Amino acid sequence: MTPHIESNKEDIAKTVIMPGDPLRAKMIAEKYLTDYKLVNSVRNQLAYTGYYKGKRVTVFSSGMGNPSMGIYSYELFNFYDVEEIIRVGSCGAFDKDLDLYEIVLVDNSYSKSNYLEELTDEVNNILSSNNDLNRQILDTANKLKIDVNYANVYCTDVFYNHVDIDYLRENYNCIATEMETFALFSNAMKLNKKASAILTVSDNLITHEETTSEERQNSFNKMIELALESIK
Ligand code: HPA
Numbered sequence: 001m002t003p004h005i006e007s008n009k010e011d012i013a014k015t016v017i018m019p020g021d022p023l024r025a026k027m028i029a030e031k032y033l034t035d036y037k038l039v040n041s042v043r044n045q046l047a048y049t050g051y052y053k054g055k056r057v058t059v060f061s062s063g064m065g066n067p068s069m070g071i072y073s074y075e076l077f078n079f080y081d082v083e084e085i086i087r088v089g090s091c092g093a094f095d096k097d098l099d100l101y102e103i104v105l106v107d108n109s110y111s112k113s114n115y116l117e118e119l120t121d122e123v124n125n126i127l128s129s130n131n132d133l134n135r136q137i138l139d140t141a142n143k144l145k146i147d148v149n150y151a152n153v154y155c156t157d158v159f160y161n162h163v164d165i166d167y168l169r170e171n172y173n174c175i176a177t178e179m180e181t182f183a184l185f186s187n188a189m190k191l192n193k194k195a196s197a198i199l200t201v202s203d204n205l206i207t208h209e210e211t212t213s214e215e216r217q218n219s220f221n222k223m224i225e226l227a228l229e230s231i232k
Helices: 022-032 066-079 115-120 131-144 165-172 181-191 213-218 221-230
Strands: 015-019 034-040 047-052 055-060 084-093 103-111 126-128 148-155 174-178 194-204
Touching: 015 022, 015 066, 015 221, 022 047, 022 055, 022 221, 066 084, 066 115, 066 181, 084 131, 084 181, 084 221, 103 131, 103 165, 103 174, 103 181, 103 221, 115 181, 126 181, 131 148, 131 194, 131 221, 148 165, 148 181, 148 194, 165 174, 174 194, 181 194, 194 221
Parallel strands: 015 055, 015 084, 084 194, 103 148, 148 174
Antiparallel strands: 034 047, 047 055, 084 174, 103 126, 103 194
16 A cells, blocks of 8 residues: 555556556457456546456556646556556647648657656656567557557646747657656666556647547547556
8 A cells, every 4th residue: 555556566567557547448448358357546646457368558647737647657666666657648749741630659758847857866857768569569560550650759847838849849859748758767767667658639739630538538549558468
């Protein structure tokens, strides 16, 4: 038990899939896992542990934003001996040709967040995802014939921000934006664990096309299958 997680240690798997939305965690468990059980409902931050094709996995919702992702991923890595976390979430595209529902595998996360500095005293604004996990994900995508954009994202603390998209594209090669990878990758770096992130484009900041929240909740199957098939 931690201040935010009521699970017993043995009820959390070494591999965790992390959607932002608690209801998406429930949907993933119900649709894809066998022999699953609810292992956390503190603050409705739903988590389930079960099996995907014989592989034991926990699906744990992170909530929105770096602070929330920061708390849950830290506690999972540090107190539950979780070895790897794959975030599955949504992002807003910075490129008019990056269509709704396309998949982005995060290479680096660029952020102005001070999460890493408060965690470690180190100052760094660009953090990498894990190469081993990315290799597994890219190999699996290849096998399943799923197109993946392997690229950098901008991780913001402010959804209603005013970003200079051209600046982020030109200087940091960011093709999309989201709000959780920087805390996740910071925790993985500090605690010597593995973390990666697979995202689906839910809106395009150039063309202003967007999905509805209902479509968002139900249309991420391809990304979730990619995550679940990638784990060992
Ligand atoms: N901004 C930040 N995070 C997001 C967005 C966005 O436009 N879309 C999905 N996650």
